[in-house]
Amino acid sequence: MHTDNTPAGLSILAQCTTDVRQWYLQNGLQLNPHKSEALIVGTTNQLRAVASSVSVAGVDLPVADNIKVLGVMLERRLLFHKHVSAVARSCNYYALAQTLACSLIPSRIDYCNAVLPSALSYSIKKLQRLQINAAQIILEAPRRSHASPLLRTLHWLSVQQRIEYKVALLTFKVHSTLKPSYMRLLIHN
Secondary structure, eight states, rough: OOOGGHHHHHHHHHHHHHHHHHHHHHOOOOOGGOOOOOOOOHHHHHHTSSSEEEETTEEEEEEOOOOETTTTTEETTTOOOOHHHHHHHHHHHHSHHHHHHHHHHHHHTTTTTOOOSSSSHHHHHHHHHHHHHHHHHHHHHTTTTOOOHHHHHOOOOOHHHHHHHHHHHHHHHHHHOOOOOHTTTTTOO
């Protein structure tokens, strides 16, 4: 939506979601808008122009500050502060046990990290610290150990490298297989 024409954008959203609800009904499915949440994503200026509720499938829903989708906490400005903090909290909990550290922490750091290229360096550094802590626990290294040799010993890429690798791999797969088509349209040569 453009900030100078928010009502038109919200009207299009309302019509599209009404059409989706109608399609659901025609195909024996049910959409329960009362259990739904609305999140509008944009810049600070764009978000100022948005009302406190939007019409979705004929129901007025309050606009949330953040929502959780498939385990990823999405915020209105897509800065991923809440998601990274939630990952950090869960990883700090798991770092107590060495056997869990080897399997759970890297997988939690990697989960949906392809959405993090736009995250601030502060957030990436927070995840990097968790990865280094896990490496120190697994290798029983002193707290002041330098990170690079630890990560190299475990054959781990840094968090930033893991994010870049995942995005590059996804881009390569979409580019080489041309599937899924909706993602192919987002990738330009």
